[in-house]
Amino acid sequence: MxxxxxxxxxxxxxxxxxxxxxxxxxxxxxxxxxxxxxxxxxxxxxxxxxxxxxxxxxxxxxxxxxxxxxxxxxxxxxxxxxxxxxxxxxxxxxxxxxxxxxxxxxxxxxxxxxxxxxxxxxxxxxxxxxxxxxxxxxxxxxxxxxxxxxxxxxxxxxxxxxxxxxxxxxxxxxxxxGSSRTAAVRLSEQFLELLDRQFPLASPLHTLPLKNANEFARQLAVHTNHLNKALKETTGKTTTEHIAHKLVAEAQALLRQSNWSIAEIGYCLGFEHAPNFNSFFKKHTGQPPNQYRKQPVLLS
Missing domain, CATH: 2.60.120.280 (Regulatory protein AraC)
Incomplete structure (x- = not known):
């Protein structure tokens, strides 16, 4: 990779x-x-x-x-x-x-x-x-x-x-x-558009309809492995990696721009238990969500 x-x-x-x-x-x-x-x-x-x-x-x-x-x-x-x-x-x-x-x-x-x-x-x-x-x-x-x-x-x-x-x-x-749109490219574009349409989250009552690779594949009427192979071929990233990237970006935006609790943010993003969200966020950013939220936003 x-x-x-x-x-x-x-x-x-x-x-x-x-x-x-x-x-x-x-x-x-x-x-x-x-x-x-x-x-x-x-x-x-x-x-x-x-x-x-x-x-x-x-x-x-x-x-x-x-x-x-x-x-x-x-x-x-x-x-x-x-x-x-x-x-x-x-x-x-x-x-x-x-x-x-x-x-x-x-x-x-x-x-x-x-x-x-x-x-x-x-x-x-x-x-x-x-x-x-x-x-x-x-x-x-x-x-x-x-x-x-x-x-x-x-x-x-x-x-x-x-x-x-x-x-x-x-x-x-x-x-x-685009003159050379292969089946893998078309499927990748459909997935990325579907993923992008889920954001931004507008309310703590709004939860993601599609949360994992299986749910996205089902929505696109393809096998999970087929979707994963197409994304790897066209982008070099797996379905799960694309989803994680968007979840982290949305979590960062909500931590900085909303007054939602960390538990509410995690739940909206598909994490029923706050510790699971904390572990996910720290794995991808190197710091827990409460520490990220406290950091000042620097503007030039």
């Missing part, structure tokens, strides 16, 4: 100090020392990169793409990818953001079908020269906004990210539509 790189490990790899509020960051590629290659791993964050002046091979899932010109590249936590530089010195921009940065508003119907969010999509777009000024301008706006003191800057950053995604859809409509 491919390794998984956290956002903290990414900052360490490039010798960069992780900012206090690290749900979003953006930088110029020429400002960092990039390695000639990095291994085939999944990340626990999203990335949009405008890569220029370097040639190499980009591998993702079970496919490879030769990069010979400027490329707009999308990376999401579902798909492992690797890069091997053959020539040139990388220039351009890169922005990283976590699941915390993603909102339902960002995942509108059209954007959700983009290379950034889709399993089986084509996450590489080769912009023509006439598109480069606008793409460069959008990244420059991201850089400028990250340095601002505007109270709602993260909302504005999401708007610029959404514009970048729309540019990719406009530049490569065939790729965005």
């Amino acid at each position: 491919p390794a998984k790189q956290s956002i903290a490990e990414y900052y360490q790899q490039y010798g960069r100090e992780r900012p206090a509020a690290s749900q979003f960051t953006v930088y110029r590629m020429e400002d960092v020392a990039t390695p000639d290659s990095f291994p085939h791993v999944r990340r626990d964050f999203y990335k949009i990169k405008l890569l220029c002046n370097a040639q190499g091979m980009l591998s993702y899932a079970d496919r490879s793409v030769a990069v010979q010109q400027c490329a707009l590249i999308f990376v999401n936590p579902l798909i492992p990818y690797a890069w091997e530089r053959k020539a040139g010195r990388e220039t351009g921009f890169s922005c990283l953001f976590t699941e915390e940065f993603i909102t339902q508003q960002l995942k509108t119907a059209s954007v959700a079908d983009s290379p950034l969010f889709r399993v089986g999509g084509t996450p590489v777009v080769f912009p023509p020269p006439e598109a480069m000024p606008r793409l460069n301008w959008l990244f420059e706006q991201l850089l400028a906004e990250m340095q601002s003191s505007y109270a709602n800057k993260y909302d504005l950053l999401r708007n610029y990210v959404q514009l970048l995604i729309h540019e990719a859809i406009r530049l490569a409509p065939a790729a965005a539509a």
Whole structure:
């Protein structure tokens, strides 16, 4: 199984100090020392990169793409990818953001079908020269906004990210539509859409209708092993791992943003007994939920 790189490990790899509020960051590629290659791993964050002046091979899932010109590249936590530089010195921009940065508003119907969010999509777009000024301008706006003191800057950053995604859809409509949707890709997309529709939880009285791999497989009218095999093939993660990832993300949001008790949060997420929820949360985050809730939220 491919390794998984956290956002903290990414900052360490490039010798960069992780900012206090690290749900979003953006930088110029020429400002960092990039390695000639990095291994085939999944990340626990999203990335949009405008890569220029370097040639190499980009591998993702079970496919490879030769990069010979400027490329707009999308990376999401579902798909492992690797890069091997053959020539040139990388220039351009890169922005990283976590699941915390993603909102339902960002995942509108059209954007959700983009290379950034889709399993089986084509996450590489080769912009023509006439598109480069606008793409460069959008990244420059991201850089400028990250340095601002505007109270709602993260909302504005999401708007610029959404514009970048729309540019990719406009530049490569065939790729965005997906021309090689295998049965495994279709099943994976159906599962991920079904999983995503369960969140966010709106009330302590609202419990998850589907809580485990068997229940999801039954809803999709497939065998549990078949669903698991399709997800492993397309995303590198099991059904249980996908469910756990969403449960942890929702638990973190509720601990920070609601006044629900820990027992109520656990029960809504499918844990009848609070100790089981506590153990699950600590296993995946390294700390118990009461400790996570007490931590201050850092904003830049």
